[in-house]
Amino acid sequence: MRPGILGILLYGILLLPPIIGLLEGQMILHMLVQLPLLIFSGWLCGAAILRRMPNYRAKWNGNGIPGILVIVFITTYWMLPRAMDESLVFWQVELFKFIGLPFAGLCLRDSWPKIKLVGKSFLFLNYLSMFALMAWLYIDAPVQICNNYAAQEQQLLGWGFLFITATMIIYLVQMVFTDQSEST
């Protein structure tokens, strides 16, 4: 199946009310499944959409930095505990979730190949430390951070973030200590 169709299919599934209910019912599924899958759906559709606007891309996102900044701002917003809570209460925030995150995926598709290795490393390390901070925050917080989710759920999410952080560190370590000269 073509990735674009797969992306539309994935987006369609994520839009189904029972799926929304299921994923938003649990804090960890909300943050670590729904949000990333929305980005992924935009990324999948990215190639097909971007192919239709080559001039526009080259003009406004030539070095990839505007696109990367869009991603940084959108994902930073979704790291706020408040954003998750409000997407359950206000339809405007929910709408922004379903538009903004796929758009971030689209920007990722366009920008990632354009930015230099330094930029890539910076982003990777930035998100690594951000996820580690989130893990610490959610595991260690003495109070309920999200009004719509119980305290145990936020701890589970913290462990989820810790797992992601650990995976990123392992990836980093194997990058550093294995010979990359042939593969690049």
Place this chain on the structure above:
Amino acid sequence: MKENWHNTAATILVIIFGVLFLYATTDGFRAFTEESARVLRLYEEKPQFPLLELEDSKGRTYSFSEFEGKYVMLTFIYTACTDVCPKLELNLAQVYDQIPSKYMGKDVVFLSISFDPERDDVKTLEKYQQSFDSDGETWRMARIQDEQELEQLLDQFGVIVIPDGTGNFSHNSAFYLVDPKGKLVEVLDYKEPNAAAALLTARLAER
């Protein structure tokens, strides 16, 4: 060179809009959690306490107009709670003890409202009231039996209660101060009973 110009403009625009966006969505970098946003909203809205029916630990039923002309210091609890509520109520007791007795009952009433009316009947409330040494008069414990009225109040005051399936609830906590006209005027940190007591005393002295 022209391409560069577009690219730079896009970068600057994204940064400006990004910062403005984060500024707007966090109420000017003040509220990063829904709880702090809720408190800010309550201060803006100052909701009126609805005239619903309360039943207290002495079995009396009355509407909120019973407290007209007095400040009411409110908390929301359920008696089966083992974590936050006892702490919340112990701290409320500390506030209670620091308020000069000349105001007590005349200018201010303390009220703990249960959001678990099924289990918190008059007897259970009475037991709970005694365990906190409250007299049931100047510090009352009450339930709201009508489910719709309860929902409406919790909604207006932004109290979010999540049943966890095992008979317990997760909920946000605070001291709520309602003024003599029935308007919510303060949402106070329940972990700072001294600050809450000072603020309430100052308001009482102003009258």
